[in-house]
Amino acid sequence: MAAVLAFVETSRGKLKKSAAEILGEGKRLAGKLGGTLDAVLVGERVTALAGEAGKLGADRVLVADAEVFKAFGVDAYLKALVKACAVSSPRLFVMAASVVGKDLGPALAAAAQSALLADVTSVAVADGKVRVEKPVYAGKAVATIAASSPMVIATLRPNVFAPAQQVDGRSAPVEVIDAGVNPGDLRAVVKEVLAKASEKLDLTEADIIVSGGRGMKGPENWGILEKLAEAVGGVLGASRAVVDAGWRPHEEQVGQTGKTVSPKLYIAVAISGAIQHLAGMRTSKCIVAINTDPEAPIFKVADYGIVGDAFEVVPVLAEELRKLRE
Amino acid sequence: MELFVCIKRVPDSAAKIRVAADGKGIDPAGVEHVISPYDEIALEKAVQIKEAAGSGAVTVICFGPAEATKEIRQALAMGADKAIHLKDPGGSRGPLGVARVLADNIRGRKFDAILFGRQSIDGDNSAVGIIVAQLLGLPVVSLVTKLEMKDGLGVAHREAEGGTEVVEVKLPAVFTAQRGLAEPRYPSIKGIMMAKKKPIEEIAAPAPSGRLEIEKLSPPPERAAGKIVGEGKAAVPALVKLLRQEAKVV
Ligand SMILES: Cc1cc2nc3c(=O)[nH]c(=O)nc-3n(C[C@H](O)[C@H](O)[C@H](O)COP(=O)(O)OP(=O)(O)OC[C@H]3O[C@@H](n4cnc5c(N)ncnc54)[C@H](O)[C@@H]3O)c2cc1C
Ligand SMILES: Cc1cc2nc3c(=O)[nH]c(=O)nc-3n(C[C@H](O)[C@H](O)[C@H](O)COP(=O)(O)OP(=O)(O)OC[C@H]3O[C@@H](n4cnc5c(N)ncnc54)[C@H](O)[C@@H]3O)c2cc1C
Numbered sequence: 001m002a003a004v005l006a007f008v009e010t011s012r013g014k015l016k017k018s019a020a021e022i023l024g025e026g027k028r029l030a031g032k033l034g035g036t037l038d039a040v041l042v043g044e045r046v047t048a049l050a051g052e053a054g055k056l057g058a059d060r061v062l063v064a065d066a067e068v069f070k071a072f073g074v075d076a077y078l079k080a081l082v083k084a085c086a087v088s089s090p091r092l093f094v095m096a097a098s099v100v101g102k103d104l105g106p107a108l109a110a111a112a113q114s115a116l117l118a119d120v121t122s123v124a125v126a127d128g129k130v131r132v133e134k135p136v137y138a139g140k141a142v143a144t145i146a147a148s149s150p151m152v153i154a155t156l157r158p159n160v161f162a163p164a165q166q167v168d169g170r171s172a173p174v175e176v177i178d179a180g181v182n183p184g185d186l187r188a189v190v191k192e193v194l195a196k197a198s199e200k201l202d203l204t205e206a207d208i209i210v211s212g213g214r215g216m217k218g219p220e221n222w223g224i225l226e227k228l229a230e231a232v233g234g235v236l237g238a239s240r241a242v243v244d245a246g247w248r249p250h251e252e253q254v255g256q257t258g259k260t261v262s263p264k265l266y267i268a269v270a271i272s273g274a275i276q277h278l279a280g281m282r283t284s285k286c287i288v289a290i291n292t293d294p295e296a297p298i299f300k301v302a303d304y305g306i307v308g309d310a311f312e313v314v315p316v317l318a319e320e321l322r323k324l325r326e
Numbered sequence: 327m328e329l330f331v332c333i334k335r336v337p338d339s340a341a342k343i344r345v346a347a348d349g350k351g352i353d354p355a356g357v358e359h360v361i362s363p364y365d366e367i368a369l370e371k372a373v374q375i376k377e378a379a380g381s382g383a384v385t386v387i388c389f390g391p392a393e394a395t396k397e398i399r400q401a402l403a404m405g406a407d408k409a410i411h412l413k414d415p416g417g418s419r420g421p422l423g424v425a426r427v428l429a430d431n432i433r434g435r436k437f438d439a440i441l442f443g444r445q446s447i448d449g450d451n452s453a454v455g456i457i458v459a460q461l462l463g464l465p466v467v468s469l470v471t472k473l474e475m476k477d478g479l480g481v482a483h484r485e486a487e488g489g490t491e492v493v494e495v496k497l498p499a500v501f502t503a504q505r506g507l508a509e510p511r512y513p514s515i516k517g518i519m520m521a522k523k524k525p526i527e528e529i530a531a532p533a534p535s536g537r538l539e540i541e542k543l544s545p546p547p548e549r550a551a552g553k554i555v556g557e558g559k560a561a562v563p564a565l566v567k568l569l570r571q572e573a574k575v576v
Pocket of ligand 2: 137332335364414416447450453
């Protein structure tokens with residue numbers, strides 16, 4: 001029996017960036033509960049990654065390694081997690097509030113009849129309860145919620161929890177689990193993948209985001225934002241005005257009806273800072289705004305602002321930051 | 327085509343959220359409520375699918391307080407044929423609790439698909455649709471940006487990590503709507519008039535289990551006042567210096 005079971009995501013033969021955050025927080029909570037931390041890996045050829053999870057603090061690594069797990073699907077992955085819970089019987093189950101975690105957390109809550117605390121920004125355990133803080137109303141308030149079911153599931157907001165530091169030489173026993181999933185069990189079948197999955201990080205997991213707004217005047221002007229993103233190793237985001245105009249795809253939208261992000265650095269270019277946009281990015285660690293209008297609301301949340309024309313400022317900023325990197 | 331759409335009553339996205347005196351909920355003064363935006367998208371899609379099929383009905387299901395009649399009428403004006411209003415007796419419930427109420431009242435009814443929003447804009451859990459699917463033993467496709475249904479099959483485009491998946495699933499199934507799936511229509515005068523005559527089935531929902539408690543609601547942490555570094559491109563070197571030495575982010 002473990003105090004905490006952590007589902008660790010993998011991608012392209014590596015642990016995802018969130019792994020260190022999930023294992024770091026999982027380990028801390030296991031300590032508070034006076035127990036151990038199990039990790040579970042699900043995928044094809046993930047056994048090879050078990051050692052990495054051990055180095056990041058897992059006391060035991062459960063692996064569901066089979067071809068049927070090659071692509072993510074709720075049906076198959078859920079069975080693996082249910083099996084892992086049976087082996088581990090944890091008090092607390094943690095995973096990332098990523099695209100995958102947002103499918104699996106709720107599914108596991110139903111399968112295990114457990115309380116789900118979704119997209120939380122802090123977790124504490126005391127007097128038999130799991131207590132979390134969770135932004136609600138798109139970040140316009142924070143709720144403190146306590147749950148007391150026998151197992152509690154928490155999905156952790158990316159980029160918020162302190163990552164575990166790798167300890168070389170640390171190792172953990174590996175246990176293979178057989179979830180008994182057959183290809184025929186999968187009810188939702190992925191027939192095809194369009195717009196080939198890129199190597200790009202999902203916005204919610206990115207460390208640096210460069211977002212453009214309507215003041216960019218048209219999609220043909222995104223080149224300067226791309227250069228800036230490249231210079232800082234960031235990914236592109238957008239306001240809804242830009243997405244609604246069809247300038248950018250909606251997976252780039254940040255805000256109340258887009259993605260909620262908490263990067264280390266958020267650069268808002270030619271974005272006014274409407275309440276619905278702020279809702280999606282106000283927990284960023286550092287916010288930079290570039291806008292011609294000194295009264296734009298974005299300056300109220302920005303740590304640093306430049307009042308000026310994006311077309312003049314952005315290329316210079318990209319160049320300065322590029323030089324810095326070299 | 328028999329389609330169910332689950333809609334939630336939420337504060338308008340532009341609403342100023344203030345914590346109520348009890349410190350556990352929001353101050354309702356001046357807060358307008360609306361149908362959660364993703365649920366409107368789901369509803370629009372359901373109406374389009376029914377209209378294209380030429381037969382069947384769209385039923386909206388709302389678990390909410392008595393006041394939610396307003397949002398339910400709005401949904402009926404937007405093209406739903408009938409509604410089920412599950413009356414909320416109050417008390418804290420998490421996504422599992424809400425999903426149980428919905429699933430218990432859907433079980434036993436006949437339908438080809440249930441559509442949800444991908445996420446409400448108040449609780450922000452992105453959970454209820456997926457849980458309902460599990461409770462009813464149905465397959466689920468989340469984050470759907472395109473959807474067709476025919477011959478007992480649903481074909482959905484799903485916004486997966488970094489790419490779009492084409493997912494095929496046997497009906498009945500559950501889908502959660504992502505932006506792009508449909509553009510909600512404004513109700514017409516005729517729609518509003520007709521909505522007044524459409525049936526709303528009212529059912530009292532049971533009290534929550536009490537295993538989840540909202541203990542406190544607080545305003546978000548304030549951001550410390552920032553500074554304007556300067557004007558135009560002349561301010562860039564100073565900004566870079568601050569990002570590097572003060573914020574330490576580049
Ligand atoms: C239900 C609902 C949900 C919503 N959800 C979202 C959401 O998720 N995300 C979101 O972003 N919005 C959302 N919105 C929309 C939001 O209210 C705003 O309309 C939107 O964010 C505005 O986008 P913008 O800042 O790009 O455009 P604008 O508000 O038009 O701002 C453009 C800015 O560019 C500046 N500018 C112009 N030219 C230049 C230049 N050359 N250089 C520098 N600056 C320049 C202007 O001063 C201005 O501040 C939502 C609205 C509703 C009703
Ligand atoms: C401070 C606070 C206090 C709260 N107090 C209460 C309370 O007293 N009682 C209570 O019931 N809830 C309460 N809630 C809300 C409750 O936690 C959520 O409604 C529940 O967890 C559902 O999650 P969600 O809204 O995040 O929905 P999500 O999982 O994000 O919703 C996904 C989709 O599910 C559907 N859906 C969700 N809720 C409903 C619904 N009610 N009816 C129909 N369809 C729905 C919609 O299609 C929606 O798009 C409170 C929340 C907060 C933040």
